[in-house]
Amino acid sequence: MNLNIAVLPGDGIGPEVTKQAVKALTAIASEYNHNFKFTVADVGAIAIDKHGDALPDETLELCKNTDAILFGAIGDPKYDNDPSAKVRPEQGLLKLRKEMGLFANIRPVKAYQTLLDKSPLKKHIIEGTDISIYRELTGGIYFGEKQLSEDGNTASDLCTYSREEIERIARLAFVAAQNRDHRLTLVDKANVLESSRLWRKVVKELAEEYPDVKLDFLFVDNAAMQMILNPKQFDVILTENMFGDIISDEASVIGGSIGLLASASVGDKYAMFEPIHGSYPQAANKGIANPIASILSAAMLLSHFGLHNEAELIRLAVEKSLKLNITTPDINAENDTVTTTNVGDFIEDFIFNPKDTNL
């Protein structure tokens, strides 16, 4: 298969982890005779420094002319504590999601058998967890009208959703549930928010078209508690933009490290693959960043194009690295000698020579 892939490494640890994902994809291309062409472009703080724009036109143009985007991370502390900053790295990512129509962000969360002891949560609580979070990505409070009063003392962010915006992601979530354990939970705050009540109404109506899916509802505050009390109860979670942002960071604790969680952001036309973690600037260039989230995002990219065996091989390689404890210090605190590159090298070697596929 021929694939043109735009690589947007971004800020902080983004470039280091993305490099390992590209390495894994390159190995896959060579093993399976695919032709993957990678083109690198700037986004985020680095793009602001170089071009004065978090998403330069050339980058957006490139993304619109490729088959898929591999995204690293975005953000720089120099903007975080400056409320008056006019340009922010995050704007690059948000604009990219919006312009490319990437309305569904899919975040798989699972407890790896070999990492059960690494989570601060008790083993019997997390064992067997396998959740797919469907987070709406181009609407809600992230994109509603923003206002700051002239005296600077009142601010607001509007949370708006239309039926169409809810329906298109809900359909994807229902289909995902049909292909999994047939359970879908809508997370909202329908006891308070009008927008949540619309979500409930629309999703309830759609449920009639998917009679084999058992639909239930949870208020987001309760969902946050249930996520660590009994995560096994969830199969597919569907939720709006900001609730999904928060719930998925919380869910990452189940896997033992946020450095493991990959995601796919898809729309009608384009698809982007990115770790859920941020740019972790304190760790940049130290060789301690976990590349697994980025490598697993590359596996999601392969699955997206129907390359399931290839994706599975990457996942096997990852499981093997975890089993053998070839992991960065976020997981392997006792042994901090394994670097980002070591993990990437192991995955690459495994792809070329899958020794033990019988995990």
Ligand code: IPM
């Ligand atoms: C994420 C991130 C982004 C978000 C930030 C960087 C804008 O936290 O992808 O979860 O809030 O969506």
Ligand code: MN
């Ligand atoms: Mn987030």
